[in-house]
Amino acid sequence: MSTPPNTPAAPRWHSARPWFTWLVGWALMLALAPRLDLANLAMVLMLTSAVASLWLPGGISAGASAVAVIAFNWAFVPPRFTLTVDLHQHALLLLAMLVVNWIISGLVIRQRQLADAARQVAEREMRLRTWGDTLRDAVDPAAHASALHAALADATQAPVAVAVLRGLGAQPEDDSTLHVGPVNDEQRAGLAVCIRDGRAMGSGTGRYNELPDWYLPLRGRGVTLGAALVCGMGTERNGLELRPHLQALCDQMGSALHRSLITAQELQAREQAQLQATRNALLAAISHDYRTPLATIMGAASALHDQADKLDAGQRRRLAGGIVEEAERLSRLTDNTLQLARLDAPAVQLRCDWESAEEIVGAVLRRARRRPEGARIKAWIEPAMPLLWCDALLVSQLLENLLDNALKYSPAESAVSLQVRRQSSEALLSVCDRGPGIAPAWHERVFEVFQRGDESLRDRNLDARGQGAGVGLAVCRAIARAHGGELRLRARAHGGSCFECALPLRELQDAPPEEGPP
Incomplete structure (x- = not known):
């Protein structure tokens, strides 16, 4: 970046350009002296003085102009090679030359100062904008403490140190406080005081003006999260002008x-609220949805235990079948609830591997067709279907939940279709039924926990056997999203619903991502 405004640049009068300009001007005047009158030679002198003042400081430029006028009198004004002036008009000319040279030099120097000030403002504005862009994209702004250190050092060309707190409520003395740049014990104590007070300290700040250094707080909204030390700025001539810029850099860091x-x-x-919501969902499921199957199991088991001699073989089979059915229902409910709790946890990891869609669907069909209504399931898999990178147990649970939902809420004589096909870069697993359908207003709500769909539509299905717990579809969507996919509900043209799970397909030759244990 360019030289900071308070950094002493190389003196302008050390540059060869103004002295070369004077040399060229005098050579030109000496060469033209036989051909031009005194007034025209005076114009050349004033032009030379104006050009040289572009680089010379004010005092040196004024002195050079005065020396040039005296030399002009000695070299060109009659009588030549003396400082005597015989004619009043020549004295007036010399005086006018001196005054005009000084005026021109003053104007040029003033414009140069204004240009320098504008350049300094532009540099500071650019530094602030660049620093703001850096912090806006920062995930952890504390990691940019070294960048703040560099920005302050660039702006001041002075030793700088930065202290950053690692959290709200942290103290400057904590071991976790991040320090960038060397400090002694006194400066470390000054940084701690600045952080606690949240106000600048040092010369010109109104607090501890006797200090030679500046202590600038990193201020956020109503909180101070660090401080910066800029050494030796209390004695700098332009320090008072530069301090607001440095404070702006620090405040940007504090806000970030x-x-x-x-x-x-x-x-x-949010994570705590999510965990609490999951915990509440588990408690609600246990207190509400587990009671019905448990009561049925306990009633049937009690009847078999206490009245087995009074029951015929058919009654005992019905009671035993009820126990098995309710136990399976309870097992599915438990699996769904536990999976929902696991998949809702932050940073869940899956046991993924290359799996065959045919094997997953075959295993699901074998289990589903053990139930009487399982014969209604019609499955189709697209030929040459590529392998899926997935957790086979979770995808199987997703399909089982969707099939259980479709069998439960569709007419007993209607078929339920299970299809797996490729669609662009995704594998589409769909389960469709011919049930009463789901109202458009419920297309998203059915995926929420403990939502069982529109009561009015479900009551029309007289063959529906029992109500679900309202967690199956929520688990299905959680499984799909854990695999980087999505589960959607689509209404069928002639009645019924179709749940479509889109899972991303990976190329078999690509190295799969590392998966840790759940």
């Missing part, structure tokens, strides 16, 4: 730190 910490707290709060 505050946003980052607030975002982390919000994420933690």
Whole structure:
């Protein structure tokens, strides 16, 4: 970046350009002296003085102009090679030359100062914008403490140190406080005081003006999350002008730190709320949906235990069958609830491998057709279907839930179709039925926990055997999203519903991502 405004640049009068300009001007005047009158030679002198003042400081430029006028009098004004002036008009000419040279030099120097100030403002604005862009894209702004250190050092060309707190409520003395740049014990104590007070310290700040260094807080919204130390700025001539710029850099860092910490707290709060919601869902499922199958099992088992001698073989088979059916229902409910709790946990990991769609569907069909209504299931798999990178147990559970839902809420004589086909870069697993369908307003709500669909539509299905717990579809969508896919509900043209699970297909030669244990 360019030279900071308070950094002493190389003196302008050390440059060869102004002295070369004077040399060329005098050579030109000496060469033209036989051909031009005194007034025209004076114009050449004033032009040379104006050009040289572009590089010379104000005092040196004024002195050079005065020396040039005296030399002009000695070299060109009659009587030549003396400092005597015989004619009043020549004295007036020399005086006018001196005054005009000074005015021109003053105007040029003033414009140069304004240009320097504009350049300094542009540099600071560019530094602030670049720094803001850096912090806006930062995931952890604390990691950019070294970048702040570099920005402050670039702006001041002075020793700099930065201290950043690692969290809201942290103290400067904590071991977790991040320090960038060397500091002694006194400076470390000054940084701690600056962080606690949230106000700048040092010369010109109104607090501890006797200090030679500046201590600038990293301020967020109502909180200070660090401080910066800029050494030796109390004695700098342009320090008072530069300090607001340095404070702006620090405040940008403080605001970014505050946003980052607030975002982390919000994420933690959401995770806690999600865990609490899952915990409440488990309790609700146990207290409400587990009671019915347990009561049925306990009633049938009690009847078999206490009245086995009074029951005939058919009654005992019906009671035993009820126990088996309700136990299977309870097992499915338990599996769904536990999977929902696991999949809702942050950073869930799956046991994925290359799996055959035919094997997954075959295993699901074998289990489903053990039930009397399982004969209604018609399956079709697209030939040459590529292997799926998935957790086979979870995908099997997804299909079993969808089939159980379709069999439960469709007429007893209607078929339920299970299809697996390729659609672009996805594998589409669909389960379709000819039931009463689901109202459009419920197409998303049915995937929420403990939502069982539109009561009015479900009551029309007189063959529906019992109501679900309202977690099966929620588990299905959670399984699909855990695989990077999506589960959608589509209404069929002639009645019924079709649940479509789109899972991304991977090329077999690609190295699959590492999956850890759940």
